[in-house]
Amino acid sequence: xxxxxxxxxxxxxxxxxxxxxxxxxxxxxxxxxxxxxxxxxxxxxxxxxxxxxxxxxxxxxxxxxxxxxxxxxxxxxxxxxxxxxxxxxxxxxxxxxxxxxxxxxxxxxxxxxxxxxxxxxxxxxxx
Numbered sequence: 001x002x003x004x005x006x007x008x009x010x011x012x013x014x015x016x017x018x019x020x021x022x023x024x025x026x027x028x029x030x031x032x033x034x035x036x037x038x039x040x041x042x043x044x045x046x047x048x049x050x051x052x053x054x055x056x057x058x059x060x061x062x063x064x065x066x067x068x069x070x071x072x073x074x075x076x077x078x079x080x081x082x083x084x085x086x087x088x089x090x091x092x093x094x095x096x097x098x099x100x101x102x103x104x105x106x107x108x109x110x111x112x113x114x115x116x117x118x119x120x121x122x123x124x125x126x127x
Contacts, residue, residue, distance in 0.1 A: 033044050 033047075
């Protein structure tokens with residue numbers, strides 16, 4: 001059905017325009033070779049073998065790229081996990097620093113209040 005639709009120039013479901021152009025070009029090339037198959041039979045087989053070898057080489061390259069990408073994604077995932085752990089530790093440190101700052105403010109407030117009242121530090125007014 002797809003071949004018939006391609007020959008008739010109709011749409012093929014699930015096929016991109018670039019893929020359709022590639023298929024049309026390949027089909028025209030095969031039809032041209034078949035018309036002259038008597039003189040090209042050996043050449044046709046050689047060309048098909050070359051195309052198959054090129055396709056295999058392209059697939060091997062693609063597989064290599066996919067493996068590299070997968071490895072890169074694994075590495076990135078590990079780094080993200082590591083950074084998340086570091087951020088959690090930093091957040092804990094910030095929380096501790098905030099608690100310390102709040103404690104110091106409280107102590108400073110007590111010292112200021114005590115200095116005005118003169119109780120704890122013996123600064124009272126003697127008249």
